[in-house]
Amino acid sequence: xxxxxxxxxxxxxxxxxxxxxxxxxxxxxxxxxxxxxxxxxxxxxxxxxxxxxxxxxxxxxxxxxxxxxxxxxxxxxxxxxxxxxxxxxxxxxxxxxxxxxxxxxxxxxxxxxxxxxxxxxxxxxxxxxxxxxxxxxxxxxxxxxxxxxxxxxxxxxxxxxxxxxxxxxxxxxxxxxxxxxxxxxxxxxxxxxxxxxxxxxxxxxxxxxxxxxxxxxxxxxxxxx
Amino acid sequence: xxxxxxxxxxxxxxxxxxxxxxxxxxxxxxxxxxxxxxxxxxxxxxxxxxxxxxxxxxxxxxxxxxxxxxxxxxxxxxxxxxxxxxxxxxxxxxxxxxxxxxxxxxxxxxxxxxxxxxxxxxxxxxxxxxxxxxxxxxxxxxxxxxxxxxxxxxxxxxxxxxxxxxxxxxxxxxxxxxxxxxxxxxxxxxxxxxxxxxxxxxxxxxxxxxxxxxxxxxxxxxxxx
Numbered sequence: 001x002x003x004x005x006x007x008x009x010x011x012x013x014x015x016x017x018x019x020x021x022x023x024x025x026x027x028x029x030x031x032x033x034x035x036x037x038x039x040x041x042x043x044x045x046x047x048x049x050x051x052x053x054x055x056x057x058x059x060x061x062x063x064x065x066x067x068x069x070x071x072x073x074x075x076x077x078x079x080x081x082x083x084x085x086x087x088x089x090x091x092x093x094x095x096x097x098x099x100x101x102x103x104x105x106x107x108x109x110x111x112x113x114x115x116x117x118x119x120x121x122x123x124x125x126x127x128x129x130x131x132x133x134x135x136x137x138x139x140x141x142x143x144x145x146x147x148x149x150x151x152x153x154x155x156x157x158x159x160x161x162x163x164x165x166x167x168x169x170x171x172x173x174x175x176x177x178x179x180x181x182x183x184x185x186x187x188x189x190x191x192x193x194x195x196x197x198x199x200x201x202x203x204x205x206x207x208x209x210x211x212x213x214x215x216x217x218x219x220x221x222x223x224x225x
Numbered sequence: 226x227x228x229x230x231x232x233x234x235x236x237x238x239x240x241x242x243x244x245x246x247x248x249x250x251x252x253x254x255x256x257x258x259x260x261x262x263x264x265x266x267x268x269x270x271x272x273x274x275x276x277x278x279x280x281x282x283x284x285x286x287x288x289x290x291x292x293x294x295x296x297x298x299x300x301x302x303x304x305x306x307x308x309x310x311x312x313x314x315x316x317x318x319x320x321x322x323x324x325x326x327x328x329x330x331x332x333x334x335x336x337x338x339x340x341x342x343x344x345x346x347x348x349x350x351x352x353x354x355x356x357x358x359x360x361x362x363x364x365x366x367x368x369x370x371x372x373x374x375x376x377x378x379x380x381x382x383x384x385x386x387x388x389x390x391x392x393x394x395x396x397x398x399x400x401x402x403x404x405x406x407x408x409x410x411x412x413x414x415x416x417x418x419x420x421x422x423x424x425x426x427x428x429x430x431x432x433x434x435x436x437x438x439x440x441x442x443x444x445x446x447x448x449x450x
Binding site: 053062065067068069072073075076079080091092094095096098099102103137 | 278287290292293294297298300301304305316317319320321323324327328362
């Protein structure tokens, strides 16, 4: 391959919200890329070599240079392809976008996941409380904006794809109410707007197999309802 | 105060490695700032108002606009004051710097802390193993560079102040060997170089009271040796 040609590869797994973030960022920028589905039970040499620290997807490889960690990848994409900016240009607004993206990773992901997939009842209740508390902060933050990024999708929206697409699925599987339109009307409106955005639509995995996958995981842990 | 004048305030606590990161960044840039020591048992109104999500230090306030999360603050400082860059200019090198800083937060902090301050023996051993494994990755990464940032201190060096200054203290208190010159000669060389850097020297808290504080904490948990 000519060295002047861009070589852009994403190693991923269909059901991963972290991988989905990278799909959205690349499609927003209109970057052509090769997607490689990893078998996470039998990871490729390329994955292990490209992310020896975590051995996880997503891994983004640009002209043979690998990057791991979804938010790090999204910032890299934003700095490399300048059209359709994902981060705001103002340093203070950039700091807030980084703060809320990190908040989603630190406070929403684990709590929402453990609200569903934890066996211990007390532990589960604690996580439900924490997830709801975290979502309340986001409800207050979105206010009446169309997206967290304003009129266009930005870093926080991309980080929050987990809340829009994954949380409703896993709470349905567990018969839980974490994120509902009654509890969080503004965040719910945001999620509808976001899921209907053409770029997001084409970046999401197909719902049915992902739902079945998580339902299977849930039933393997707790039996079927 | 005239609105054209810069108003730069850091809310912190002396013993915090996260606060120390911000001191280093500000001093590297030569930014004049007001430091306010918080009493963490009786947090100020300003702290609670400025960081309602986490209610933690550091909080950085620039012209009345507050930012929380130490690495977010350091990036903001780097974007606001352009002299003595903390992040590299090349997008790939920036991604690597962000990756390793996040690695330190995710893989070193908790493991090193729990290696010392966990009562459960098994849990403690597991964390010792994880801390050593994480430090090995950093040993491999520093190679023969003076700093992680190359010839000058960069984001990863600032993130790693915990390893240079705090880990040696808490391991001494617990009689543990996590980070030693035998185990990690290159990382140890780095830590000496880093701690002797004039900017770092004037940013570090005085060792004795911080040592006494952590020793007191350790003895309150496990009794004195």
